[in-house]
Amino acid sequence: MSNCNAATPAKQAAADANITPEVLQQFLARLMEIQRHYAFEFRSVKGDRQSEVIELVNKFAAKELNAK
Amino acid sequence: MKLKLIRLNNFRQFYGQQELPLSTDPDRNVTLIHAENGVGKTTILNSVMWCFYGTTTKKFEKPDDIVNYAAAEEGATTASVEVVFEHEGATYSAQRRHKQNDKKNESSLTVHLIKDGVYQHLDAEDSFINSVVPKEMARYFFFDGEHAETFSAEGNYKEVGQAIRNMLGCHIAQTGIDDLAQAAKYFNQQIGNLPGEIELNAYEQRLLEIDETREKLKIQRDECISEKEALEAQIDSILKKLRVAEGAQEIQKQRDERSRELAEVAAQLKTAEQSVIKWIGTRAYSLVARKLTTETLSFIDEASLKGRIPSPYNEEFVKGMSAVETCVCGRPLHPETEEWKCVAELLKSASTAEVQGRVVRARGRISTLKEFRKDAPKLLENAQQSIASLVEKRRRLEVRIGELSKQLEGAPLKDIAEKEKAYQELSRKLAATNQRLGILSGNVNRHNRLYEDIEKEIDFLAGKSGKAKRFVVRRDLAQRAADLLRALLQQHQMLAKAEITKLINDILIKTARRDYTFNFADNFGLELFFADGRAVPRSSGENQLMSLAFIAALVQFSSSRTQESGNSVLIPGTVAPLVLDSPFGQLDKQYRVDTARFVPALASQVVLLVSSSQGDKDVVDTLRKHVDLEFVLISENKGSRGEKSSDLIAVRGKEIATSIFNCERNRTRIERIQ
Numbered sequence: 096m097s098n099c100n101a102a103t104p105a106k107q108a109a110a111d112a113n114i115t116p117e118v119l120q121q122f123l124a125r126l127m128e129i130q131r132h133y134a135f136e137f138r139s140v141k142g143d144r145q146s147e148v149i150e151l152v153n154k155f156a157a158k159e160l161n162a163k
Numbered sequence: 164m165k166l167k168l169i170r171l172n173n174f175r176q177f178y179g180q181q182e183l184p185l186s187t188d189p190d191r192n193v194t195l196i197h198a199e200n201g202v203g204k205t206t207i208l209n210s211v212m213w214c215f216y217g218t219t220t221k222k223f224e225k226p227d228d229i230v231n232y233a234a235a236e237e238g239a240t241t242a243s244v245e246v247v248f249e250h251e252g253a254t255y256s257a258q259r260r261h262k263q264n265d266k267k268n269e270s271s272l273t274v275h276l277i278k279d280g281v282y283q284h285l286d287a288e289d290s291f292i293n294s295v296v297p298k299e300m301a302r303y304f305f306f307d308g309e310h311a312e313t314f315s316a317e318g319n320y321k322e323v324g325q326a327i328r329n330m331l332g333c334h335i336a337q338t339g340i341d342d343l344a345q346a347a348k349y350f351n352q353q354i355g356n357l358p359g360e361i362e363l364n365a366y367e368q369r370l371l372e373i374d375e376t377r378e379k380l381k382i383q384r385d386e387c388i389s390e391k392e393a394l395e396a397q398i399d400s401i402l403k404k405l406r407v408a409e410g411a412q413e414i415q416k417q418r419d420e421r422s423r424e425l426a427e428v429a430a431q432l433k434t435a436e437q438s439v440i441k442w443i444g445t446r447a448y449s450l451v452a453r454k455l456t457t458e459t460l461s462f463i464d465e466a467s468l469k470g471r472i473p474s475p476y477n478e479e480f481v482k483g484m485s486a487v488e489t490c491v492c493g494r495p496l497h498p499e500t501e502e503w504k505c506v507a508e509l510l511k512s513a514s515t516a517e518v519q520g521r522v523v524r525a526r527g528r529i530s531t532l533k534e535f536r537k538d539a540p541k542l543l544e545n546a547q548q549s550i551a552s553l554v555e556k557r558r559r560l561e562v563r564i565g566e567l568s569k570q571l572e573g574a575p576l577k578d579i580a581e582k583e584k585a586y587q588e589l590s591r592k593l594a595a596t597n598q599r600l601g602i603l604s605g606n607v608n609r610h611n612r613l614y615e616d617i618e619k620e621i622d623f624l625a626g627k628s629g630k631a632k633r634f635v636v637r638r639d640l641a642q643r644a645a646d647l648l649r650a651l652l653q654q655h656q657m658l659a660k661a662e663i664t665k666l667i668n669d670i671l672i673k674t675a676r677r678d679y680t681f682n683f684a685d686n687f688g689l690e691l692f693f694a695d696g697r698a699v700p701r702s703s704g705e706n707q708l709m710s711l712a713f714i715a716a717l718v719q720f721s722s723s724r725t726q727e728s729g730n731s732v733l734i735p736g737t738v739a740p741l742v743l744d745s746p747f748g749q750l751d752k753q754y755r756v757d758t759a760r761f762v763p764a765l766a767s768q769v770v771l772l773v774s775s776s777q778g779d780k781d782v783v784d785t786l787r788k789h790v791d792l793e794f795v796l797i798s799e800n801k802g803s804r805g806e807k808s809s810d811l812i813a814v815r816g817k818e819i820a821t822s823i824f825n826c827e828r829n830r831t832r833i834e835r836i837q
Binding site (some may be wrong): 114119122127128131135136144145148153 | 290338339345350635644
């Protein structure tokens, strides 16, 4: 294995992407909207919900973190 | 939400269609249902759970036998429960129908809004019911008091922690955390699947393998922790009994003291052993390198004496002369002349400030080593003596504890001897479990480190690939959001624990005869203490009271959270009826009366299901002013009475037979007492 420091280039990329506390709070609010939407569903919704969460991460990263 | 009516149709013991109207009066909010054991109290409690969620309480026997036996013999294959309820000013009907086939049982729920007597069908019925009373919270509103030990018994702290989390409405946040973990995993896979990134793909595959093994190990470790906690709880329970048992009290007291000393000695021993390890790291090499340090120091000293170290010429001084092309004596130093070459030659042996500094530091360090060498043997000797003395102390304590244990094992009282044998056996199992836990924890940690290393490696490689960076940002966003959510939940749980502790203590002040203090153990176990700080034995009625107080506090806590902000990570609390089956369980007469006094105030609607032994005259008299509707469940039997007792109960001055014989069929009938 190569000698990796804590701040790898990829970590740096994430840091550059500026995941600030404010961005995280905004993201969490959107995530909880999805969770609330599915909260009272009896039928198995795990797959749909997880897909929506992945989609949310994608959208959020592209829009708020400029990681297209 | 308030229940208005339960309509049963061939459901379990209830043959045909039978109705149970419930009080919705805000002042006389109690519906009291009398029934002897096995007649249908628990079925009434479960009928609402089954109707709403299609599930029953954990200890409900034969939960798949829904259709009444007598009705089934007559050819019936269906059963149903309809619950009519009020919620936020409107009336609704929820009906679950069950169809029994040869191969499988099917049940379906329909929900209607009842407006001006007209039933209007509602879509998304499950979601609607869950929004009225979330399933996770329902089991605490529809509570089987016969199993109150679920909360107060040793080792059942997990149930308590789960109850708090459920009433706190944590589950959407928890699924959020799980989904984010899944998303992080997904983005890692995307990094590993990038075309042309062979090395990344290989690392990703390895990451998946490690994760799989790590998850398996975690499950094993968690099982081991549960086992360890259960054993500790059992050991704790035995020790508590021995501490108060006549004939064991004094010996156990001595054993407790010696055990405490043993724990102290073990801690001191650990410190002493660590000091030897520290000695090896800081002093041992001063002894090992004795010859090397002596020779090096002699060399530096000798070279210094002879003027070789540091060099008599300074590099900057020589360069300065060359630059100005003038010697320090004033003669000119023209380039390429013999004089210039002589001065330039000096640069080869001239020292720099750095070299001089290094020589000074090396000398200082070697001198320190010389000093270290002087006291190193003494320090080691002291540490070894301390270890030897502590080991001896530990041996003596272990022998003494062994003797005390033998005394208890050979105690003339059989009960004490048996408890001690059980304690010894459990202690052996605990030691083995701890050992296994150590190995499993070590393995989990090793896999965590491996996982982190490979993740770093993937990060490193991904950092070089523009395509991978976008996935890394996404993965990190998911991971950091999950961390934040976890921290928020933790904070809410701590606050909930404090709030529920206060509510339980308030209830105990109103009901308990003595001064008790309730507290949560760190692991969420329920703990009740006398005023002098001694633990209240768990088998006592006080602990039944504590369990009830816990349920009551959960219900109050839930209603205090109905206004939870829409932005919260929690589901808001709910106000729902409290349906209690056999709430007075093991309570003595006085406690039953005291509890009956506070139960009506626990919720805006209370349904109590009691047997004649629990709902005696004093209890019923205490409840009377709150009771609006009262019923008796009567067991009708096809067979003859024979030697069986008539099971009479006295209600409102009337004697009612709760078992009648020579009936057309076996069933339970709901009879209202006017």
